[in-house]
Amino acid sequence: MKVKHLESALSSLQREFPNPNVALEQYPTSAHLAARVIAFAAENGDLGRGMSCLDLGCGTGMLTCAAAFLCDVVIAVDCDIEALRVAQENACSIELDDTTNFIQAMVRIGSNSRVAKKGASKRKGTGRGRGQRPPQRNTKEILIEGLSDGIPMKDNCVDTVISNPPFGTKMNEGIDAQFLRSATRLARKAVYSFHKTSTRPFLSKLVAEWGYKLEVAAEMKFDIPQSYKFHKQATKDVKVDLLRVVI
Amino acid sequence: MRLLTHNYLISNVKGTKEGYPLQIEAEEVVIEDSPFDQELVTGILPKLNYEAVIGALHQVADKVEPKPADIPEKLPEGEIDTATLEALYHVLFNIHVIEGHLVCPDTGRKFPIKQGIPNMILHEDEI
Numbered sequence: 001m002k003v004k005h006l007e008s009a010l011s012s013l014q015r016e017f018p019n020p021n022v023a024l025e026q027y028p029t030s031a032h033l034a035a036r037v038i039a040f041a042a043e044n045g046d047l048g049r050g051m052s053c054l055d056l057g058c059g060t061g062m063l064t065c066a067a068a069f070l071c072d073v074v075i076a077v078d079c080d081i082e083a084l085r086v087a088q089e090n091a092c093s094i095e096l097d098d099t100t101n102f103i104q105a106m107v108r109i110g111s112n113s114r115v116a117k118k119g120a121s122k123r124k125g126t127g128r129g130r131g132q133r134p135p136q137r138n139t140k141e142i143l144i145e146g147l148s149d150g151i152p153m154k155d156n157c158v159d160t161v162i163s164n165p166p167f168g169t170k171m172n173e174g175i176d177a178q179f180l181r182s183a184t185r186l187a188r189k190a191v192y193s194f195h196k197t198s199t200r201p202f203l204s205k206l207v208a209e210w211g212y213k214l215e216v217a218a219e220m221k222f223d224i225p226q227s228y229k230f231h232k233q234a235t236k237d238v239k240v241d242l243l244r245v246v247i
Numbered sequence: 248m249r250l251l252t253h254n255y256l257i258s259n260v261k262g263t264k265e266g267y268p269l270q271i272e273a274e275e276v277v278i279e280d281s282p283f284d285q286e287l288v289t290g291i292l293p294k295l296n297y298e299a300v301i302g303a304l305h306q307v308a309d310k311v312e313p314k315p316a317d318i319p320e321k322l323p324e325g326e327i328d329t330a331t332l333e334a335l336y337h338v339l340f341n342i343h344v345i346e347g348h349l350v351c352p353d354t355g356r357k358f359p360i361k362q363g364i365p366n367m368i369l370h371e372d373e374i
Contacts, residue, residue, distance in 0.1 A: 049286070049290075050286070050287075050290040072290065072291065073251065073291065075252065075255060079368060081361075081366070084364055085362070085364075088363075097279075098281040098340065101248070101249060101252040102364045103256070104364055104365065104366040104367060105367040105368060106368045108374065147257065147259035147266075148374055150369065150374070151259075152256050152257055152367045153255050153256060153257060154255075154267075158255075
């Protein structure tokens with residue numbers, strides 16, 4: 001299927017979250033991006049007929065639906081039931097309900113994360129997603145291994161995991177690394193995941209320690225539109241990597 | 248929730264030993280027919296836990312109307328005939344548990360299924 005046709009088919013879907021939740025960092029993935037990621041994964045032989053795929057943090061289902069055009073089985077996981085319902089409707093609206101399956105589950109962060117600490121010192125430039133904080137030095141220590149990560153599925157249960165995870169800017173630092181860890185445990189072949197470019201050195205080290213190969217498949221800017229009232233700018237450009245991890 | 252989806256799910260409640268397969272308590276089940284895809288079901292069968300498929304079917308059977316065609320108790324070796332593949336496809340893809348619960352086989356913890364979506368989110372004290 002041509003990328004432009006895939007993008008065209010996806011552009012009719014409802015992208016917006018019904019009541020976007022600040023804490024969950026809910027931003028829709030564009031049809032343009034979803035089509036390209038999926039086409040890229042297919043070129044690499046990581047998605048296609050006879051294969052299964054999991055969308056971790058599926059939101060309103062853009063990546064889910066894109067994958068469902070090319071795969072036989074897509075499992076879409078999100079913690080927000082309202083987003084899942086939209087994703088389900090989206091899949092139905094383009095007749096992909098045969099291929100898509102929805103599960104409500106939540107990726108957990110470790111209890112030692114910054115979130116849990118009371119009276120953490122306020123730093124200039126932080127808050128409301130502004131300012132680039134380097135990843136917490138002990139994020140590694142708070143990463144959860146295995147089933148305790150909150151996803152009720154066995155290791156290596158699907159061929160490929162795709163994910164546009166929260167970036168860890170809303171009092172949930174480390175969540176992006178946790179999503180990547182969970183993704184790598186669930187996949188048999190490959191993981192495609194979006195992460196802030198600023199976290200690249202840190203994540204590269206982590207992935208190497210886990211024993212996998214990491215590629216920066218693409219660099220881009222996420223044009224995050226004003227979703228929340230407190231956003232002063234109409235859009236904000238965030239430098240983002242598309243990472244491909246080979247399992 | 249399809250029986251296919253159920254096959255992937257495992258319980259992660261604290262105190263679980265095996266956690267698989269989750270038991271199904273079905274309250275509402277619907278059949279939604281979809282076009283039979285022989286290649287798809289042939290490809291996916293070896294990747295599934297067939298025992299769990301049989302178990303799941305037994306657990307929802309009394310809520311399924313019309314009664315599905317029988318599927319073998321054990322996965323046949325070698326090539327499977329088309330009629331059996333059709334029956335298997337139907338069981339895996341067309342039976343949807345809309346309302347009910349998934350139950351952890353070790354702890355008895357119930358996970359609700361609402362409008363076809365199971366909620367597997369645990370409370371902090373259950374992890």
